Amino acid sequence: MIAQQSTTIPPLVSGGVMLTYRCTNACKHCLYRCSPRHEPHFAPPEQVDATFAALAREPRLSGVHLAGGEATLDWDRLVYAIQSARKHHVTLDYLETNASWCRDETTARAGFERLQQAGLNGVLISASLFHNEFTPLAYTKAAVRAAWDVFGRGGVLIWTPDVLSRMDRGLDEDRRHTLKQSCELLGIDLDSGELWQVHGYLTPGGRCAERLQSGIRRLPAEAFEGSSCKGTLASTHHFHIDPFGNLYSGHCPGISVASIENLHPGISEASHPLFWRLWEGGPFAVWSDLASDFRPDASGYISKCHFCLELRKHLRATASGRFGELRPDEFYR
Ligand code: SF4
Ligand code: SF4
Structure with missing residues (x-):
């Protein structure tokens, strides 16, 4: 029998606007299953405008961040999205980036300055053993230093600082490491679920559930x-x-x-x-x-x-x- 009740999605409070599913990385913990295998589809300008126009009508919205995939894969579209958020008076909290484009500090600073001129006030820079399979630590550190210069310390969120400093103490910053390699170098037991403790924010869905099962207790569907x-x-x-x-x-x-x-x-x-x-x-x-x-x-x-x-x-x-x-x-x- 068809139930008579109905419901709806409550007013939006805080969230992210994904510009693409395509990414330079295919991180094992990615909830959104992003990767380089996705189509190079970016939200077109008219849709970006419609998105921010819709968000501007949300009465309880505090702010949104911009994300991908990796949103810097199309700088023009990214700049457009920042400008569109401003035009619609939607607060942009930060841009999330994996720093794969930050091959040195000069490049990173130029990129962040362009985004700041468009109206961006902050960035979140990803730093994890999963990202390090694709992005050398030197890139991540260059991104952090350049972002501090451009946005100030208050405008830079490192996700997470603990993992960044642990990697800095134990990994060669100029190369990528497979998860197995970085766990061995940092003394993390890959088979005990310790990775989940080190990265305490993991959500057990998406590719994370598909690829990071080792050491985690399993339950039957029932x-x-x-x-x-x-x-x-x-x-x-x-x-x-x-x-x-x-x-x-x-x-x-x-x-x-x-x-x-x-x-x-x-x-x-x-x-x-x-x-x-x-x-x-x-x-x-x-x-x-x-x-x-x-x-x-x-x-x-x-x-x-x-x-x-x-x-x-x-x-x-x-x-x-x-x-x-x-x-x-x-x-x-
Ligand atoms: S960098 Fe971010 S979006 Fe890209 S695969 Fe990794 S977690 Fe997903
Ligand atoms: S099981 Fe998890 S992914 Fe599925 S609807 Fe529930 S909370 Fe969402």
Whole structure:
């Protein structure tokens, strides 16, 4: 029987505007599954404008950051996005960058100055063992020094400073290290889950769930029965709008019921059956009601979101577009 209740996405509070899924890196912890294999698609100017116009209408919005993928892969589009945010009076908190373009301090400073002139006031510079598989530490350090010069110490967020100083003490700054190499050099036990403690912010979804399972306790799909996702899906404190205009609430990329055309649609069992079940009963309810042919991995899952991702990939492959909430193609590529 079709339920009569309906709900919607609450007002947006704080989040990110993704300009592309394409990235120089393919970090093992990437929640958004970004990589160089993605199409070189960047949000076009008219969509960037529509995104910031929609955000400007949000009554509780405190600010947004710009992100990718790696947003510096198209400097002109990035500058346009900064200018568009200013034009629409949306507060830009920072740009997130992996520093892959900061081959020396001069290059980094020139890039940051260009962005500052467009209206940017701060950056977040990623520093992790996952990024170091692609970006040498010398690039990360050049980015930090140049950003301090341009934005001041208060305008630079290093994510995270602990990992940066640990890498600085134990890694050759001029080369990249595989995760195995950096763990060996820094005395981190790759097989005990210690990586998750070192990078305490990891979210067990996306590529993180697919690639960082070592040492993490696994649970059978049945263990997630009765675990609703309402609290996460209703959270708009770390939302993202992707380069196609899809809104992700919570930390749930690849699941979207709203877009920049309408950020707060009516959501019911009839209109969005898959999202509704996640909201009410989590991925276990999706499995029971919509995907009974799914055979869970007998070795279990490291998290509910890992189970959810594998279930969604199955539905994408077998339900031939039946669930419009599972978008965009780019995320599932
Ligand atoms: S975590 Fe950042 S740098 Fe790494 S692949 Fe994802 S978007 Fe790119
Ligand atoms: S299980 Fe799925 S819907 Fe629920 S919080 Fe995780 S990714 Fe989001």
